[in-house]
Amino acid sequence: MAEQTATRQITVPLMADLAAKGEEPEILFWVGCAGAFDDRYKRVTRAFVRILEHVGVKYAVLGMEETCTGDPAKRAGNEFLFQMQAMQNITTFEGYGVKKIVTACPHCFNTIKNEYPALGGNYEVIHHSTFLQQLINEGRVGMAGGGEFKGQRITFHDSCYLGRSNNIYEAPRDVLAALDADLVEMKRSKANGLCCGAGGAQMWKEPEPGKKDINVERTEEALAALDGNAAALASLNGVESGNAGATPAPRNGQQSSIIAVSCPFCMTMMSDGVKNKERENNVQVFDIAELIATAEGLG
Amino acid sequence: MLVAVAGFGLFAWQARKIRANILVGRDRDMSGNVSERLSKTLLVAFGQQKMFKRLTPAFLHLIVYVGFIVINVEVIEIMIDGLFGTHRVLSFLGPLYSLLVGANEILGALVIVAVVAFWWRRNVGVVRRFTGPELRMWPKLDANIILYVEVILMVALYTMNSADLKLHQLEGVELPGAYPISSLLTGLLPANVAVLHGLERLGWWAHIVGILLFLNYLPSSKHFHIIMAFPNVYYSRLVPQGQFSNVDSITHEVKAMMDPSYQVPPPATNPDGSVAAPTPFGAKDVDDLAWTTLLNSYSCTECGRCTAVCPANITGKLLSPRKIIMDTRDRVEEKYNAPLIFQPNLYGTEAKHAETEVLSKENHTLLRGYVTPEELWACTTCNACVEACPVNINPLESIIEMRRFLVLEESAAPNSLNVMFSNIENNGAPWAFSPSDRFNWADELFVAEKA
Structure with a gap:
């Protein structure tokens, strides 16, 4: 390049x-x-x-x-x-x-x-x-490379310690908006976002016995949002009707899309979730800084 | 008169005991920031701001809430009438009185509709959060009793109004006030003055006695939230949700270790001057929790919004934030005052626990006797429960306090977490990496230059 x-x-x-x-x-x-x-x-x-x-x-x-x-x-x-x-x-x-x-x-x-x-x-x-x-607001990062992610479907997964803990919901979304991508929201987003499962020192231990791992539940929701798959969403236990946000338009699950994160633990959990769902071939997990650096052509 | 004194007196007696229960909690200074606290109370408690995260129950709840407040104005009239032998003493208000009584009639009907909808949602089972091991037996019955009582109170109101209306119609006198619903019901009533008079008195007594009984039922019930929600929101935390409390006694120890000249403040003394026993780190039982946490437990209406959004609960783990709050109230009433005329909340700790949950028989304290380590370790500290609670209850605080007790007093963390602790101690990172490799990420790092 x-x-x-x-x-x-x-x-x-x-x-x-x-x-x-x-x-x-x-x-x-x-x-x-x-x-x-x-x-x-x-x-x-x-x-x-x-x-x-x-x-x-x-x-x-x-x-x-x-x-x-x-x-x-x-x-x-x-x-x-x-x-x-x-x-x-x-x-x-x-x-x-x-x-x-x-x-x-x-x-x-x-x-x-x-x-x-x-x-x-x-x-x-x-x-x-x-x-x-x-940096984006000041025009210091201007997407000189541009176009890299144009039209690419991206969904942002809120980190609990950024979102609910500190009320930062818009900053990462504003950063992603600069990419000119097709941003879609998960049903549970912002203040209603679902944890990736790693917080509270869970990162270093095995989960307690249960029906499912939290990161799998969250990844299924992310994939359903990226694919616009309403049926997959409805089958999730924790997604209740009446939550804000419509399901994005359905698309072919083979097109490549991105789960954006802003936390190292979310990165691990969502990446593992994508592997668990065997979707590594077309769904990638990136931090917002990586997306900006790529769009800027910084190598 | 006697009934009123007895009703309010009994309630005051119960309220005093509950106040004592809450004050067994540890001190926490919640003074100051009055204007911020008041505006929060106005928005969250009076304004029900957080209820509107879920629209259907928010509207149903709003009807019952407004109905409760407006109809209680008429209850004041009923009281005055009863004490001074007057009849509809507020009728001098003229058109305003018509508005009040008319609004009551319409709200009463809406309340019945809302209550039926609530009953349906709760018992026919379309809402997941109304299920769960902690919502069987007494909590389930309690929720339904509240709904039935609300219907009975509304029926009493209509009986009184429609009988009164028919009496006046028979006498050819106009009854002050507007009665859009009761006027439809008069046809159902017999045209017998004595019976009508009896019905009017029956409705009147049923309403007033019903309300006084209900008032005294509150302290035994989740319905206590209609009072406790207000102080609870007022005294809720104002700091970011991610900020966990600091343990000051540990701060003194750490500072003394790092700086030998640091003066540790003298230990707390009892009123008689003797040195008080040191408080444990974290919480083993209810009296190790902050008083605000105990206030939380009395404000909980067991709606389960916390549990419905809990990632651990959603994925089938034992943890349910609602259960921890309910356990706290049960335990404080077991250990301290059971202020209640009857003690429905103490229905045996096993009753509301999942079959898979192993409670300790030897350690009959909040930790282990009610809440198991398995529940506590399943928490991701994601704050979803805190965010979801319509009355600002903070289940996460209790979870962290009990984790502190497990780790600092009992060294009972899961083994993998002990490994993480020793990694931090030895390597300065939670993983087993050498600190000398910490800067390796910067090797061979290139950036594209602008042309």
Whole structure:
């Protein structure tokens, strides 16, 4: 693709290096454990850094100085471990005089934004969906490549820790709207969205005995929305009539379509769900940052 | 007069005991933000904002709610008439009185229609959330009793009005007020003055005694929500739903560990000056929960919107947020005041538990005796239950408090979660990756340059 575009290697700036030079970045990009270690989500981290480089925001990361925010420990009831982690991170933030933090993980976002203040850490914390929305609104990301996703059917899966937890519903949708794609909503969306099944430390344990896995229920709903399959939707246990939103127009289930997410755990759960339903051949799961980076032609 | 004093007196006695029950909960400062709290109460409690997420029940409920409020104005009149021997004392209001009585008549009919619809939805079984193990036996009966009583009260009102109307017609005197429904019913009544008079008195007494009995039934019933919803919404959390409570005692410990010069505040003392026993981390029983959580349990009308949206429940797990709230109320009434004339809520803990649920016989506390770890560990903390509750009950808070007890006091987390904890402690990440690999994602990273 685009043979004439040159590529440039990125040296991701570290807070420690900037501080040594007496410089301060505009934002700290908090990568998060999934963003740093999970092979799939590392691609999201890299896509987001490409966007940061592309628009020329002065940013830095903590690199090896980053450590878990404590979110999974807190949700699992281990308040002691949570606070140990939080204090350690707050000490790091204070050491660098951090003021503004951007992260691609809704769990890190919620924890630092809402739960660190009680422990003495007060920062402006922004989720990457809001950050991307701002870049688009300011015209700094303009879909130069364009057309990549034109007409492609995309449905957005709300992350609980972005949506219900922090009332951010429109930012990721605004970002997707910039793609000029065929956006469809699931029956349970926004405040009524169904969890992917990974929150509350479920990511690290097997589910309790039941009839079905939550991510399968959610993926079935996403596929029904993408296919416009009203019958499949009606057979889902939790979708009650009277919920807002009509079923999208039916289409051939062979056309390729996308489930968009904005959370590393949703990414894992929805990807596993798509595999479970054997639809990997035509349904892909992407983070909104990856879609923007692709549409911008950032490689 | 006697009946009224007895009715209200008994209710006050019951209300005091419930207040005491709620106050066994842990302290939580909910003062301040009065204007925000009031506007929330106005919107969510008076305005029923969150009911309108589901339109059909919202309209049916609105009819009964408005009917309840407007018809109660007539109840005031009935009271005054009864105490002072007057007859339709508010009739001096003239056209306004006609409007009031006319509105009551029409609302009464709509209430009956709504109640029939409610009964149908609940008993003929088209709504999944009215099923479930916790909604058998007393809770099911309770829900139907409420519907029957509402119909009886409406019938009493019509008996009184139509008999009164016919009496006046026979005497050739005009009865003040408008009676669009009762005027249709007069034909059904005998033209006997004594019988009519008796019927009018019967309707009058049935309505007033019925309402006073119902008032005293409330504390035993889910129908208590008609009162408790208001303080419950007023005292609901104002912070983002994703913000879980901080455990301050742990903060002191952690700060002391990181900074030896940190001064831990002195432990709480009893009124007599002795050092109070330290409170456990998290919640094992109802008195370990915040008082607002206990207030929650008295505000629950068991509608099951929380359970209907719970991802764990939808996919067949044991967890039902509604059941945890119902368990909390049952347990506080078992352990503390059973304030009720009768104790229907204490119907045996097994009754409303699924067959697959294993309750502990030795630990008869909220945790294990009512709510099992299996339920608690099935929660994804997604806040769907919190979002769904029309009266701002927060089941998630109890779940987290009980998880805290399991982890911090009993070290009883599932093994895989213990592995996650030790990964965080040792590697700074919930997975077993080496911290030295944390920055590897940035290797060989290229970006396309603009031409």
